[in-house]
Amino acid sequence: MSDDSGGSSLSRVQSYALVVAAAILLSAVLAPVAYDRATAQATAPDGRVAVISVEGFISSSSVTAVQEDLREARENESIDAVVLNVDSPGGSAAASEQLYLAVQRTAQAMPVVASVKSTGASGAYYAMLPARDIYVTPASIVGSVGVRGAAPGPSLPGEIKSGPDKASATTDQRRAQIETLQRAFVGSVMKHRGDDLDLSRTEVAHAKVYTGARAVENGMADEIGSTPEAIRQAAAAANLDDYEVVRKEPQRSGGLILLSTDDGGTVVVEQSPAGYDAVDTPTFLMVYGEVQTTDEVIGNVSA
């Protein structure tokens, strides 16, 4: 009995010690997990800044990817600001407008800051107009607020059309179309940057490109700085002291695809029943730089 009671009292102390030791051991395993989880939620990011790249020729397909990234930024609650990392001479007018609208929608939901790596001209400049700040470096170029398109060529011989304007347009009509797009483009520049610009509407419409320093001086851009500065500015605008940067790289589909068929305005019809080798759809371009013109085909861009 004494053995029993002595054993039992001893075992009580022992068992308490055992339980405490086991509890501490288990806690030692679980506590870091709990701590990390909480750390992840509480300390590191007040929020996230998404860096979205706009690179190369702006075409319908390249815009789709960027639009997707922007939509995700708007819908993902953990993203609080967007930095557009721009390196593009522009592209198709329609695609540039699409991109502009997507950026504008995003800029209404959260701060958007643009950073121009080397070129942010024409359609690419259009796209970053809604940004609250445009960052440039001295050697980067922005501007080229203009539209271009091939003059209508002669219609194919031996072709039967249902109407005089079916296959082509007159030069007058094409001029008016380009003027219309130009007014929308210049109007957008004046809407977003009119207060900052030292340039008149007419000067903007000259479609000149400006190097970084000049652009900051005349109001086509806001600050000298590269992407990290733009990220810092975007975070500050979103009141983020502590933030994480999420990079959205463009889909690497190779340079060639940017210059080919469904982007550039030349749609290649294989095994054409009508005997045409290719169909040239008139494309309006908002692009800066040399455009190769082969006959009436305009759209393949070497930039």
Added chain:
Amino acid sequence: MSAPNSRLAVVFVVIVAAVVGGAAVAPYALGSADDDGDSGPVSVENQQFQPGTILPDETPEEGEISMESDATGKTVLVDVGHENGITKTQLEPLLSTLVENGHRVRFYRGQRQSLNESLRSADAFLVASPQQRYTSDELAGVEAFTDAGGRVLVMGDPPSVQISGGLLFGLGSLQPSAPRTTALGSTYGVAYGSGYLYNMDENDNNFKSIYARPTADTDLTAGVDRVVMREAVPLRTAGATRALVGADGTHLSTTRDPGQYAVLVRSGNVTAVGDTGFVTRENAYDADNDVLIGNLADFLVSGDKQPGAPTPPGADQPQRPPAGGDGGSAGQPTPPPTRAPGPA
């Protein structure tokens, strides 16, 4: 044994809960998180895209090309023998008007006979954008032609870039070419400038499509309020009458300077225009282009040329210095005309 067991379990749970719970709460005590994650529907309004804001006015294309002159049976010689940068199709509205009013149109191709021979039987001479230089004989012949009362209309273009060779794979070369109008114009005190004219403020849907307005009350501009020139080069002149100048806000591409740039000038029997595009059928009814084309047709047939000029070689022919035929550099002011204008 019974009490300790349940107590032991309670102690175990309390310790684990305290440590793990403390670990979970600790970060919130150290750092704070604020979340504002409400994203409402986003709508954008772009007034700058509305049709009323961006659709340009299109100049109504209406009118009729008519001639006032009652002269008939005049012969107009059209130069196509100097690699002229304009086709008969482009000149068609002007040529058709002449034919409709009972005049003859002949072409100088530079094959069967010399220019001077062709001029002898002509009453007026039309030169548009020649790419090949005029020889000194030809220049002398044209001068004798105007001295004898023959009318000359010179139409020029801004210097352009010509593509030679195939452009496939980027091969082939680009050659700048300017109309060889310098020597011809300088005889009459008219020089074609360099660059093109543009107007960013008031234009016919493109900065190069400038409006030109009359500055003087001349026969050439009778009934003209404004004309559209699609790609015009400024004319510089010492003594000729500046009949049409670019509207306010017209600039020169090479200097970007605004100014009163003449695009239509007349010096006696010679009229010079700084554009060829305005006569084409597509542009002939823009603004008052139709009136101007009619006036130019009138100008061509209103001369009173003595038959036989320029005189054949061997006769008392005026000779020009041999250097006169060079295209030379454009844009230089030229001395005033030394020849008295012929009978109007």
